[in-house]
């Protein structure tokens with residue numbers, strides 16, 4: 001039997017977000033296509049995640065390394081061992097598992113680049129570079145950070161997370177006997193004159209034998225800390241511990257917009273993943289969030305299509321599932337937290353994380369999850385404020401009066417705290 005020339009859903013982009021939504025929508029019986037530059041799509045980034053954030057055991061098993069007790073090191077070299085398992089994602093295994101699910105749902109693959117999307121009352125048309133136009137009832141933009149198919153009228157310079165990382169064979173142990181440093185804010189390696197410099201941390205993983213993944217990271221900055229400075233910092237950090245690098249297998253430059261304005265909603269193209277603001281403003285993470293949220297969003301789209309909703313209404317229902325009001329408010333709170341963190345010098349930021357990781361694990365995990373209710377997120381923030389040292393309280397209070405923070409608070413107070 002020949003397949004229809006129009007898809008129910010056409011997903012643009014084959015990253016974690018695109019593949020998970022394609023798999024979930026196809027599993028619900030929809031006719032789904034994926035347009036990606038290559039098949040299988042390339043996944044060049046090194047991904048890590050908390051193991052308990054995967055949606056199911058099969059995907060949680062797609063990991064290359066597991067660390068049951070990651071360590072956080074603070075500015076003064078004190079440390080906290082976390083009882084929450086962190087993993088390095090095996091990109092090939094996760095990608096193959098999602099592709100396998102797509103095959104189960106009969107997803108059709110097309111290679112190429114989408115140029116633009118146009119909408120008619122019945123659906124949408126995607127023009128491809130040098131190729132035929134594709135038609136669908138709904139087009140999903142899953143093209144990653146900075147993806148260009150969504151309309152956005154808001155403009156703001158985003159805070160960027162930047163990092164310089166290497167996978168390398170080392171002589172000596174850069175993690176001083178630990179298996180994984182989730183954040184190492186130790187500044188012992190920096191010259192005295194750098195004592196008031198912008199803080200960056202080492203995100204480090206022992207990969208076995210003499211191999212390590214080591215990444216010097218600036219959590220967020222506006223404007224961003226240049227990658228070359230982070231590279232120099234990583235070199236200083238390693239030199240100060242007499243670590244010699246012998247072979248560099250991979251080099252990674254990270255640049256993640258942490259607080260891009262949400263796209264205009266509703267619009268006829270649905271956004272999913274990093275392109276639609278799903279990166280957590282406190283961590284820069286979105287991979288397992290996309291894996292988890294794909295099911296709800298696919299369910300909403302399948303229901304809408306089964307009801308015979310118009311193409312416009314299907315898109316509306318999709319946006320409601322990607323960004324329900326509650327999660328928009330939670331994001332506002334996370335954005336407020338980010339604004340506050342941007343103001344902190346090295347020592348106050350270290351005190352902040354000391355106080356943060358002293359919260360009950362369920363609290364700091366919930367704050368990092370992005371799916372928590374705004375009331376719960378606000379409660380955790382107030383608990384942290386109550387426990388914070390005086391210098392941190394002073395910064396948080398003064399940040400609250402900055403124009404950008406006021407803008408966030410104005411949008412929040414009536415709905416979040418008084419609901």
Ligand SMILES: Cc1cc2nc3c(=O)[nH]c(=O)nc-3n(C[C@H](O)[C@H](O)[C@H](O)COP(=O)(O)OP(=O)(O)OC[C@H]3O[C@@H](n4cnc5c(N)ncnc54)[C@H](O)[C@@H]3O)c2cc1C
Nearest residue numbers: 013015016017045047048113114143144273274285286287
């Ligand atoms: C170096 C780096 C490391 C990161 N590490 C982590 C981490 O450890 N954990 C975590 O949770 N998050 C991490 N992130 C943040 C974020 O989760 C990733 O950016 C993640 O890849 C986002 O997934 P996505 O599927 O939304 O987009 P992407 O993975 O970027 O996938 C989008 C795909 O769409 C394709 N595409 C773009 N435009 C078009 C077009 N016009 N037509 C067709 N295809 C198109 C792209 O080629 C790409 O394959 C990292 C980001 C970077 C840059």
